[in-house]
Amino acid sequence: MARPALEVADIFRDHGPGWREANRGHVSLGQMKVMSAIERCRTAALGGHVARCENTACGHIEIGYNSCRNRHCPKCQGAASRRWLAEREAELLPVPYFHVVYTLPSQLRDIAYQNKRVVYNLLMKAAAETTLAIAADPKRLGARIGITAVLHTWGSALTHHPHVHMVVPGGGLSFDNARWVAARPDFLVHVNVLARLFRGKMLAMLIAAHDDGDLKFFNTHAGLADKKTFKRFIAPLRRIKWVVYCKAPFAGPEQVLRYLSRYTHRVAISNRRLIAADDGAIAFRWKDYRVEGPDRWKTMRLHPHEFIRRFLIHVLPKGFHRIRHYGLFANANRAENIATARALLNVAPPAANTQEQPDIAADTPRVLPCPCSHCGGRMIVIETFAPGCGPRWRPVPSRIDTS
Numbered sequence: 186m187a188r189p190a191l192e193v194a195d196i197f198r199d200h201g202p203g204w205r206e207a208n209r210g211h212v213s214l215g216q217m218k219v220m221s222a223i224e225r226c227r228t229a230a231l232g233g234h235v236a237r238c239e240n241t242a243c244g245h246i247e248i249g250y251n252s253c254r255n256r257h258c259p260k261c262q263g264a265a266s267r268r269w270l271a272e273r274e275a276e277l278l279p280v281p282y283f284h285v286v287y288t289l290p291s292q293l294r295d296i297a298y299q300n301k302r303v304v305y306n307l308l309m310k311a312a313a314e315t316t317l318a319i320a321a322d323p324k325r326l327g328a329r330i331g332i333t334a335v336l337h338t339w340g341s342a343l344t345h346h347p348h349v350h351m352v353v354p355g356g357g358l359s360f361d362n363a364r365w366v367a368a369r370p371d372f373l374v375h376v377n378v379l380a381r382l383f384r385g386k387m388l389a390m391l392i393a394a395h396d397d398g399d400l401k402f403f404n405t406h407a408g409l410a411d412k413k414t415f416k417r418f419i420a421p422l423r424r425i426k427w428v429v430y431c432k433a434p435f436a437g438p439e440q441v442l443r444y445l446s447r448y449t450h451r452v453a454i455s456n457r458r459l460i461a462a463d464d465g466a467i468a469f470r471w472k473d474y475r476v477e478g479p480d481r482w483k484t485m486r487l488h489p490h491e492f493i494r495r496f497l498i499h500v501l502p503k504g505f506h507r508i509r510h511y512g513l514f515a516n517a518n519r520a521e522n523i524a525t526a527r528a529l530l531n532v533a534p535p536a537a538n539t540q541e542q543p544d545i546a547a548d549t550p551r552v553l554p555c556p557c558s559h560c561g562g563r564m565i566v567i568e569t570f571a572p573g574c575g576p577r578w579r580p581v582p583s584r585i586d587t588s
Contacts, residue, residue, distance in 0.1 A: 191459040193259050193496065196467060197224045200489035207490060216497045222255035232572040236553050240562035247564065248576055249553075257500055259456045266450040269508075270442055273333075275535040276514070276523050281355035281434035282441045283372050287312035287383055288348040288428040292421075293391075295406060297347050302502040303399050304391075305347065309336055311387040312349045313511040315379055320357055320512075325373050328357030328366035331513030331522070333445070339453045341472040342485055343495035350448050352441060355434055358513060358526060365529040372431050380429040387427075388419055449508055453499040460484060467492040 197220050205212055205220075225231055233250035252261045289297060289308055297304040313332055320330040333352045340346035355368040394400050395415050402409045409415045435441050460468040466486040473481045487495070501507060513522040527534055551566040570576050 189456040189459065191462055192456045193454065193459070194223050194226060196459075196462060196489060196492060199462070200493060204490045204493045208494075212497075213500070215503060216500050219255060219257045219497065219500050220493075222253035223258050226253035226255070226258050226260055227251070229570075229575055230572060232570055232574065233576070234566045234570070235568040235576045235578045236564040236566050238557040238560060238562045239565050240557065240560050243557060243560040243562055245557050245559040246578070247558070248578075251572075256450075257452055259452050259454070262450040262452060266446055269449055270446055273445065274442060276519070277438040277441060278354055278523070278526055279438065279530060279532055280367070281370075282438075283353045283355060283368075283434050284432035284444065285316065285351040285353055285372075285379070286348055286428075286430040286432075287315070287351070287379075288346070288430075289387075290422060290425065290427060294345050294347065296391075296400070296402070296409070298345055298498065299403055299406065300400050302505060303394055305336055305338075305501075305505065305507075307387065307390045307394065308347055309334055309349055309509055311383055311390055312351065313509070314386055315383040316351065316353060316373075317512050318382065319373050319379060326357060326366055326368055328359055329512055329522075330354065330357035332511040333514060334509050334511065335448050336507040337448070337451070338499045338501075341474070343453055343471075343492070343498070345498050352445060358522065358529070362525055363529075365526060370434070372434075376429045376431050377426075379431070380427045383429060384423065384427040388422060392416065392419065453496055462489070465489070 201220055201224065205217075227233075227250040229250060231251040231253060233248060236247050236249065238245040252258070254261050254265075256262070256265075287308070289304075293304070297308070313334060316332055317330065320326045320328055331354055335350045336347070337350060338345060338347045353372075355370075355372070356366055357368075358364075359366055391400070392415075395412065400409075409418055435444065454469065458470045460470060462468075465488065467489055468484055468486045469492075470482055471485050473483050475481075510516060510519065513519070513526065524534065553564040553566065555564065556562060557564055568576055568578050
């Protein structure tokens, strides 16, 4: 695949030193590590390999550099996404799936940024508990459902916009595991019911976290450390409408996988959306969701330092799991629950992979997954080199016949 004309790494390398100097003392260690990883990704700083086409008539040689594997890097999510989707494919059920989105109100976003780990955890927990509670209600579905949830913290313009995407199967297991209970074609309940319950749960969790001393407040929000002040701040949020969105069901399991591949390992902005870095600004494409049709795609220009600031807003706390499974899909009993659901839906379990993996000798040449870009042959690794070192191999100059 051809390298994009402009990458986030280019912006970090060109403007990162100036941004770090201008924000000295206000850049977290996590943000510094993300910048360093992205700047070094697929460069000689991380080492790499030399590969040659095994077709002797071709002999094409390519040098490849190792990736940083940082989850915030725009260049390192493809392989992780493919592995994750391959594991999920065997778990899909032949039922409609719904897409549900829970959004944190704008009034709480600064608090969320100052308390990322606590508030993001509460956001995912409140959204999951809301959906599970509605499904368990005998007046709604009266069943145990499964949820795959993904936290996103950004809007298309790189603004701070925490929200949770959920993929939910249209039905669940009865509480005695004897029946599969199918959901209504328009999901479990109207989104307004979900929004009200979500609002109540999220605000109750925030007050409990404040009472336990788990929330910290800085700058203009420092006064919220006082319990009475915090409760006065929360009170108006009980009266506004919170946003919960439910999309029509997917056509089938294949569409679910395609959808998941777009959301599970996405980062704040892909390199494909970058347009140019000139005249002291970074230009990139963004989607204005207030506009319908092709005109919703627009171009935004930001000062390089503002672009870097917005990108780093979305660095997650170390060890934070932004992809989570709840209900039937919770890790502890996932396989058993899915097997029960398949049996009740009269669906055969996926065929087990009984093919034995061949023993690979230590001297077996390593073959790259991507074929030769010239002839399509296999690319064989002929050399690896350590971080900070270049390859020993050098191209042989072509002999020019001057006779």
